[in-house]
Amino acid sequence: MLKLHDVTKEFRVGAFGGRRVAAVKGVTFEVVPGEVVSLIGESGSGKSTIGRMILGLNPVTSGSITFDGLPVKPGKEYYRRVQGIFQDPFSSFNPVFKADRVFAMIKETYHASVPAPQWAERVEAALRDVRLNPGQVLGKYPHQLSGGQLQRLLIARALLLDIKLLVADEITSMLDASTRIDVLNLLAELKARGLSVLYITHDLSLGNYLAERTVVLRKGGVVEMGPTGSVFGDPLHPYTRELLSAVPRLHEPWDDAVPVETCLYHRKGGSGGLYEATPGHFVACARLETC
Template sequence: MLRLDDVSKVYRAGAFGGRELRAVSGVSFDVNAGEVVSLIGESGSGKSTLGRMILRLTPVSSGAITFDGTDIRALRSPKAYYRQVQGVFQDPFSCYNPVFKADRVFAMIKDEYFPRVAAAEWRERVEGALRGVRLDPGQVLGRYPHQLSGGQLQRMLIARAVLLDIRLLVADEIISMLDASTRIDVLNLLADLRAGGLGILFVTHDLSLGTYVSDRTVVLRHGSVVETGPTDLVFANPLHPYTRSLLAAVPRLHARWDEEEADPGETPCPYHGSPEGARTRPGLAEAEPGHFAACSGCAEGAGAPRKLAKEKA
């Protein structure tokens, strides 16, 4: 459904734009229908930049993002694309105009996509969508954003996407501002939507949340993919030192911070054999079926896993 092929993003920086800042470098992965893919990395790793490029909010510098085989840059009608692809962002309060009632987001959808639907029928659709995200329409409709919690506002945004009957949701840190109990509600909601066939790109820096909800995991560092594969393989057998350091940083109730294991350091890449050889051929290696990792001796750039898998064969 969605495919990223060697996607990069370069910003111009410095006086008169004389310096380049590479935010994303050679990223390749895909998201299929009914699948949750977690995009995991620390702040500044390029996660949100990728999400914005998928949503056409930021232009791609090189590479291609395709949806159903069509490059999204070549789409004649962005409106048709947004009817199938929507995003929900980290801060729900920034998505609402504080001087309007929160349910104005539904009125905007109606005006843009369903102008001929009768008011009574539209209200039934809105109420059905709200119940689908576990909200009581009587408690949220007709209220201003400041009268609702972050969790309620976030679920209203998901309901807005559901009204469009979208096929792909870019969920960018959508639960980082929510309390623990509300997080579980939103995660379970995403699982229900996945069961209905929705593809989800779940952008997060929280490994525990990614483990809970995702089918596949993509680990991003300095704008490049350093490890990717089925979530159970990536977390049970982390190959790249960066992935291991992320896992070691997850707080444990039974241990003090100073008792955590140290960073295991660099390890030879299973494809290149040694860090020295890896520098001449940076990329991702298939260590086990479907599980790819970058050599820790490589530069931070990483190529497309499938290309290397074919080379290896």
């Protein structure tokens, strides 16, 4: 369904844009229907840039992104099938308008012919699908609602479009622990209905909880990807092991960071510099920037 092939994104920096910096380097992966894929990496690894390119908010410098076999083309028809939700839910709402204005905008743009009473029923049904009480959120201003309620309002908005792919960029990082689990369980329920999700996060535990497949980014490039159980249970790349060792564990001392080893897979072939160590489990050179 969604395919990224050798995608690179460069930004101009410095005085008069004289220098170019690659934020994403030769990234290749795909998301199939009804699948949750976690895109994991530290801050600055290129995760959000990839999400913005998929949503058509940033152009691709080279490579290609296709959806259902067609190049990504931002516009009304594309956003009917692909939507994004971002880290700060408050930034998605205009504070001078009531929060449910997002539903009015969807109606005006995509469902103008639907009678008002029928649209109200659809909105209430979508809110119940995301475990919100319509009477408690409709007619409220954003500052009167919690971050979790606002994130669920945005998911309800996406449901009203009957989307196929949701790009969820750090959508739980500003929520408390209990609300975070509610939102993740909601995404799991939507996946069971056939929705595909690209879950962008720096939190390994949440990615492990939700996704069937995991893609690990480092400095803009993919260093490891495969079934989540394999990536977390048998991490092959030193960077992946370093990330896992940094996850705090109750009643255990924290381990020191795992040092980067000598390259194990230098020049071993495979697309995008990835080596297929076991079926479906790919790993990159341990020293991408020097090999």
